[in-house]
Amino acid sequence: MNHLLMMILKYKKIKNNTNMYMMFINVPIFITSLAIGLFLAYITMPPTQVIYVYPNPENEHKISFKDKADNCFHFKSTEVTCPDDASKIRYYNIQ
Template identity: 50%
Template sequence: MKFISLPIFLISLSIGLFINYITDPNTKTVFVYPTPDNYDKIQYKGKNDTCFGFTPKEVKCPTNEKEIESYTVEEKR
């Protein structure tokens, strides 16, 4: 005695997966910035798929603006 028809099962499964795929809710990107309270709880992922974390270090800001260094933001390759 056959309880499950294989073609009907596969068609139903395909339709169900397709409906689930097209009705999937839009994802929302949440931006999290490091603070002194959460620096050790969060691991970040860069644009080039590298993971990193932060360690806070208190420094004295230079009074001469020429001593302040700028850096480039990493770009995805």
């Protein structure tokens, strides 16, 4: 009970809000627990998945692409005839 009374008296004497909060927080324990929490969040994060989006006539106006040089561009589709040689045709999996 005496400890609680002393904390209340200290609380009333403190004028600066920063010092008031520092009275209730142990800084080394806070920094250590924050570092451990960030590390655990980092190692338990699910792996990222890369999704490849191929432009088609239905979505060409909705998708903007950005290259490594930060240049943005769009695709414009043009219908062409298929080549006679089947080895020149490239097939893509359905998305």
